[in-house]
Amino acid sequence: MTEFIYEVKNLTKAFEAGFFRTSKIVALNDVTFNVSKGDVLSIVGESGSGKSTLAKILLKLEKPTSGKVLYKGVDLSEIDNRRYWREVQAVFQDPYASFNPVHKVDRVLKAPLKNYFNHLSERDIYNRIKEALEFVGLRANETLGKYPHQFSGGQLQRIMIARALLVDPEVLIADEPVSMIDASLRIEILNLLHDINARRRITILFITHDLSLASYISNKILVLYRGEIMEYGDSEEVIENPLHPYTQLLMSSIPQVDRKFDRKLEIELEKIEEVNLVGCVFQPRCPYARDVCINVKPKIVSVKPNHLVRCHLYGESQGSWRLNDTRKS
């Protein structure tokens, strides 16, 4: 039987907005998926798709409006925060923001050990930190005793990953961990996350707006658009056979050396529309939109055992429409 780390069931999160809090922003709408132990799941979507809100709910930093999340079979709301925050560690986008510039990096590394393993001697603490730093490719004698400004963004992100590893987590939630790092160093951090998953069997949730990074690192991909799942499945399936027009659009916007930049697609990606809570949220941008897409919310259907899509094109009669098809019914 598959061991699920997370079972996310009909998760919805609405924020009150406006001066008098009279309007609502639906950041997540009826999101359902499972994460198996040892998965590297990428949650992909452009700005405002609800990725960070989902991460915050999974980190117990926000509460859902409705629906629930089970962690190893237990409702998140019933789990002790202290225990949970040891087992589920986070790495955030901005490594600089995680450090206090007036303190040496030692402080950030020692804090979780002192918090969770207060029986450890100073020598044990040093040994554990040394081991974690070596795992992420840093030397203790070149790292400890220094201030954050003495490191590059990539090195600080490594230190944050070492910090997460110190407490033997089961899950690492990495929210855009390489987006503020020099492009030349990104691949090293991705390889490091891959090693952490492969060698320590830590489940990784990798949040990104970049489908190419997702395809590089993950074995499962979940595509979010305006708070709803558009497509979910094994990475190979989603990348090699993207079914949803939005995933196809994301695929076609990945720069490739043999393809010229298409400004039409850029405009398409920038276009902002009101969220359609009745029909398909992607319908205003969809080249295949029909009346049914405006009036009826598509259900998520399983096209293959490990490949799900939410689109009227894949209802009762399945199809394999591509963005470059000229048809529009």
Ligand SMILES: Nc1ncnc2c1ncn2[C@@H]1O[C@H](COP(=O)(O)OP(=O)(O)OP(=O)(O)O)[C@@H](O)[C@H]1O
């Ligand atoms: N605390 C909040 N109060 C009001 N609205 C919020 C709040 N947090 C998020 N939102 C809104 O919810 C929607 C989803 O935001 P979220 O930050 O989860 O998206 P995202 O995909 O992570 O985007 P980005 O990549 O830009 O961070 C957005 O419309 C955002 O403005």
